[in-house]
Amino acid sequence: MPTEAGQRPHIRVLVVDDDVVDRIACRRAFAASPDIDFSMIEAETGREGLQLAREERPDCILLDYQLPDLDGLEFLTEITDDSGKPAYPVILLTGADSAAVAVTAMKRGAWDYIGKDTERRYLELLPGAIQRMLRERRLDEGKRQAEIALRQSQTQLRQLAAHLESVKEEERKRIAREIHDELGGLLTGIKAHVSVYLRRAARAGTPPDPLLTDAAGLADTALEAVRRVITDLRPSVLDQLGVWAALEWYAGQIEKRSGMQCTCRIDASAAAMELDAQRSTMLFRVVQEALTNVVRHADAGRVTIEAMCSDDVLTVEITDDGRGIADSGADKRESFGIIGMHERTRHFGGKLSITGTPGAGTRVLLRLPLETPHDE
Ligand SMILES: Nc1ncnc2c1ncn2[C@@H]1O[C@H](COP(=O)(O)OP(=O)(O)O)[C@@H](O)[C@H]1O
Ligand SMILES: [Mg+2]
Structure with a gap:
């Protein structure tokens, strides 16, 4: 449709009508339209109309219902x-x-209909109806394009988030390894030197220098700190013994650190599953975030992790007896922990639901179908 400044918009209408008088009347009505420069293509039969539609690609079609x-x-x-x-x-x-x-x-997709009256007053309605239809079509098309663009950008964001997660995970592994090899090695060396000195002093019967005894204690504390930093970055049990052992170990850590009772029940049906490295990491990180949230926000006395597998769907449930997450908590825009849990799960074709009952606790339920390949 032409839109050059100062020109009337141009609309090409295909009129499919076997009644020549009606067609002439249409032509007159269009010619009389002050706002629009209509050009009219005419077809006498349905078949001719179909052919002209294909050849001429009109802006719109006026279609008589009854054709020969x-x-x-x-x-x-x-x-x-x-x-x-x-x-x-x-x-x-x-x-x-x-x-x-x-x-x-x-219902079959016609945009509008106009009843033909014997005095042909419907002709006055035509230009306005066509303009309205084309305007609405443009709006619809704009909306459709915007929706497509939005969906595309959502998919890209998801892919980016998943990519960042795996990069982050690799980076954590690398940092953990470096800290272990470099810092851990140095501290072990210092500790060994000091210990040799202390043993020699003991053998010679000389009282050890208290500064060096302190140094041995500090080296132990530093090694302990290094170990903690390394496991926080990436628990080696996850890589060495798999996700189920890692979850049990992590439950023990939570219990020790928070004083809250933390039970981990891995059903035999789940324990028998060998999850690949990526799914294992995903599962571990989701449970880790859920437990961190319980410690941070729930004010709970007890939390349970249960995993089981049936019909090729793995279910992991984390239930606490705390204050219960409010709907607003789960929906908060800045709830990046929860958003991350959803995204990680979705990336592998799984579903996560978080429900809270005020005063009774929160339940995080992860369902992961094991058949579907995850989207890379
Ligand atoms: N187990 C829980 N019990 C009660 N409230 C919770 C629980 N888990 C999450 N929440 C609520 O949901 C909010 C969003 O959690 P999250 O996205 O992990 O963000 P953050 O932990 O950084 O606040 C928390 O701030 C908290 O209010
Ligand atoms: Mg959190």
Whole structure:
């Protein structure tokens, strides 16, 4: 449709109508329209209309319902494309009393219908109806494009988030290894030197220098701190013994650190599952975040982790007896912990639900189908 400044918009209308008088009347109505420069393509039969639609690609079609070869519904079916909608916007011209036909046509994708009256007053409505239809179509198309763009950008963000997670995980492994090899090695060396000195002093019967005894104690504390930092970065048990052992170990850590009772029940059906490294990491990180949240926010006395597998769906449930997460907590925009749990799960085709009962506790339920490959 032309839009050059100062020019009237140009609309190409295909009129499919076997009544020549109606077509002439249409032409006159269009010519009289002050705002729009209509050009009209005419077809006398349905088949001719279909052919002209393909060749001329009009902006819209005015379709008489009763044609010698096809009826309006058949015509609509013929121009319906892969999206299930007519490839052109269509206004159906019906007999004045054919409301039922019009409704069916609208269901099949006609945009609008106008009843033909014997005095041909409907012609006055045509230019306005066509303009309205094209305007609405443009808005619809804009909305559709925006939705497509939004979906694309959501997918890209998801892929980026998943990529960042795996990069982060690798980076953690690397840092843990470096701290272990470099710092751990140095501290072990210092500790060994001091210990040799202390043993020699003991053998010679000289009292050891208290500063060096202190140094041995400090080296032990430093080694302990290094070990803690390393396991916080990436528990080696996860890589060495698998996710189930890692969860049991982590439950023990939580119990020790928080004083809260933390039980881990891995059903035999789950323990028998060999999860790949990526799913194992995902599961561990989701449970880790859930438990961190219980410690931080729940004010709970007890938390239970239960895992089981049935019908190729792995279920992991983390239940606490704390204050119960509020709906607003789970929906908060800045709830990055929870958003992360959802994203990690979704990336592997799983589902996560978090429900709270005020005063009774929170339940985090992760369901992971094991058949589906995850989206890379
Ligand atoms: N187990 C829980 N019990 C009660 N409230 C919770 C629990 N887990 C999460 N919440 C609430 O949900 C919010 C969002 O959690 P999260 O996304 O992990 O963010 P953060 O832990 O950084 O606050 C928390 O701030 C807290 O209010
Ligand atoms: Mg959190």
